[in-house]
Amino acid sequence: MMPEIKHCSVKECFYNKDNKCHAEAITIGSMSPKCDTYCKGAQHGGPAGQGHVGACHVNDCRWNTDMSCTAEGVDISPHGAEPDCDTFTPR
Numbered sequence: 759m760m761p762e763i764k765h766c767s768v769k770e771c772f773y774n775k776d777n778k779c780h781a782e783a784i785t786i787g788s789m790s791p792k793c794d795t796y797c798k799g800a801q802h803g804g805p806a807g808q809g810h811v812g813a814c815h816v817n818d819c820r821w822n823t824d825m826s827c828t829a830e831g832v833d834i835s836p837h838g839a840e841p842d843c844d845t846f847t848p849r
């Protein structure tokens with residue numbers, strides 16, 4: 759089961775509607791826990807009712823197993839210019 763994105767406050771992203779992510783499956787990046795699916799856009803919508811974490815390349819997170827997220831759900835928020843996974847927990 760892919761973890762749900764419980765909350766995302768990156769309002770300027772195309773996939774964000776009402777502080778929820780509506781991308782089918784996002785990818786979190788490698789060097790930092792950054793949402794690589796982020797796409798700045800004036801329109802707000804998406805292919806899914808509920809967003810999920812499809813893949814995560816942050817190997818030093820305790821929730822990461824085989825480049826997949828095993829957390830019950832994640833939260834995303836802006837950190838400077840980057841949309842980051844707040845559920846990231848170092849091993």
Ligand code: SF4
Nearest residue numbers: 814819822827843845
């Ligand atoms: S909680 Fe950890 S494993 Fe899950 S998406 Fe965030 S950084 Fe990746």
